[in-house]
Amino acid sequence: MLIVDDLVKSYDGASGRKRGAGARVHAVGGASFEVHTGELFTLLGPSGCGKTTTLRSIAGLERPDRGRIVLSGRPLFDAAAGVNLPANRRELGMVFQSYAIWPHMSVFKNVSFPLDVLPRKRRPARREIAERVERVLEVTELSDYAARPATKLSGGQQQRLALARALVIQPDLMLLDEPLSNLDAKLRENMRFELKRLQRELGLTAIYVTHDQSEALVMSSRIAVMHKGNIEQVGKPREIYTNPASKFVAEFIGTSNFVKGVVASAEGGEITVDTIEGRVVCRGATAAPAAGEDVLLSIRPECLVLSGSPSPGAVNDWSGQVRTRAFLGDAVDHVVEVGKMEIRVRCNPTQSIEPGTRVHLSVDPAKVTLVPVG
Numbered sequence: 374m375l376i377v378d379d380l381v382k383s384y385d386g387a388s389g390r391k392r393g394a395g396a397r398v399h400a401v402g403g404a405s406f407e408v409h410t411g412e413l414f415t416l417l418g419p420s421g422c423g424k425t426t427t428l429r430s431i432a433g434l435e436r437p438d439r440g441r442i443v444l445s446g447r448p449l450f451d452a453a454a455g456v457n458l459p460a461n462r463r464e465l466g467m468v469f470q471s472y473a474i475w476p477h478m479s480v481f482k483n484v485s486f487p488l489d490v491l492p493r494k495r496r497p498a499r500r501e502i503a504e505r506v507e508r509v510l511e512v513t514e515l516s517d518y519a520a521r522p523a524t525k526l527s528g529g530q531q532q533r534l535a536l537a538r539a540l541v542i543q544p545d546l547m548l549l550d551e552p553l554s555n556l557d558a559k560l561r562e563n564m565r566f567e568l569k570r571l572q573r574e575l576g577l578t579a580i581y582v583t584h585d586q587s588e589a590l591v592m593s594s595r596i597a598v599m600h601k602g603n604i605e606q607v608g609k610p611r612e613i614y615t616n617p618a619s620k621f622v623a624e625f626i627g628t629s630n631f632v633k634g635v636v637a638s639a640e641g642g643e644i645t646v647d648t649i650e651g652r653v654v655c656r657g658a659t660a661a662p663a664a665g666e667d668v669l670l671s672i673r674p675e676c677l678v679l680s681g682s683p684s685p686g687a688v689n690d691w692s693g694q695v696r697t698r699a700f701l702g703d704a705v706d707h708v709v710e711v712g713k714m715e716i717r718v719r720c721n722p723t724q725s726i727e728p729g730t731r732v733h734l735s736v737d738p739a740k741v742t743l744v745p746v747g
């Protein structure tokens with residue numbers, strides 16, 4: 374439905390008198406991705422990686438230096454062809470971090486306003502406007518507050534109002550830039566589910582920007598992980614979590630143990646890797662490295678099993694000593710010294726092992742993945 378092709382945007386990084394002196398900030402460096410109808414597609418990455426710039430370019434609030442943006446076959450931007458549709462003609466719904474509701478208007482008026490101000494030719498009849506507003510107030514569960522001044526709503530209700538106002542124009546595509554970041558932790562968590570429910574029920578196609586990996590994992594149909602202006606990986610949440618394409622992705626989404634090694638053999642989907650602490654068998658890799666190649670093993674802390682003696686039949690078994698442990702509420706993290714390595718192991722809260730205890734750790738070969746070195 375949306376195609377973003379080779380999007381490049383840089384800014385003049387200097388300020389004041391130095392402006393134009395040549396310091397450029399490369400905010401987005403050739404991003405390409407596609408969003409399918411009905412998807413909630415997330416741009417995820419740390420602060421400054423170019424998420425907002427990408428979203429603002431789609432919205433028509435930034436003019437990219439290069440690339441193409443096409444929505445349902447309609448070019449919104451095409452540098453080569455000199456196309457740059459103004460923001461108000463792209464007909465997209467937008468909800469930003471600092472959602473500005475209109476404080477002097479009622480809830481109803483806040484939602485009807487985007488339709489009230491349409492040019493006469495495109496403006497629906499008064500009755501249709503009322504019907505559309507009532508419908509979106511219903512789906513956002515704000516019908517009971519229609520007459521209330523917008524300022525007399527809670528944070529979560531104001532957030533839903535910002536959403537209702539974007540929905541009323543029935544956009545083909547919704548752009549959501551950290552819309553939950555002003556809410557407290559509990560409300561934020563509830564709103565994640567609420568937003569996802571709305572998106573599903575209304576069959577909306579949306580692009581969602583966040584730096585919060587758990588938010589992205591919970592809500593997204595697919596995620597594009599951004600790093601320094603580039604897209605490192607696009608995939609379903611589970612794919613990205615279980616098969617990170619780079620060390621950056623594995624570190625940014627969840628935590629991981631990285632172990633360096635050299636491939637001893639690679640046959641029929643089974644890769645044997647020599648590490649400083651012995652051989653590790655990996656069956657979870659999508660890549661096919663050759664014997665002798667340097668690789669980096671990635672093992673999630675929750676994929677390791679701690680026990681007092683070697684697990685029967687375990688292929689990958691290390692022995693070590695618990696150094697520290699930390700209680701996390703729903704889990705206990707142990708740091709285990711295995712020779713020269715430190716391995717983090719996440720256990721069920723019922724399994725909490727005293728520091729100093731000798732233990733064995735094992736991991737299923739299917740849960741060992743490979744990421745490119747460097």
Ligand SMILES: Nc1ncnc2c1ncn2[C@@H]1O[C@H](COP(=O)(O)OP(=O)(O)OP(=O)(O)O)[C@@H](O)[C@H]1O
Binds near residue numbers: 386400421423
């Ligand atoms: N108007 C601007 N002028 C100069 N540099 C800019 C401008 N807007 C963004 N940048 C720079 O471009 C880079 C990407 O910024 P962008 O806002 O897209 O990142 P982001 O991933 O959305 O970050 P955040 O999560 O902090 O909002 C950053 O280095 C930022 O400082």
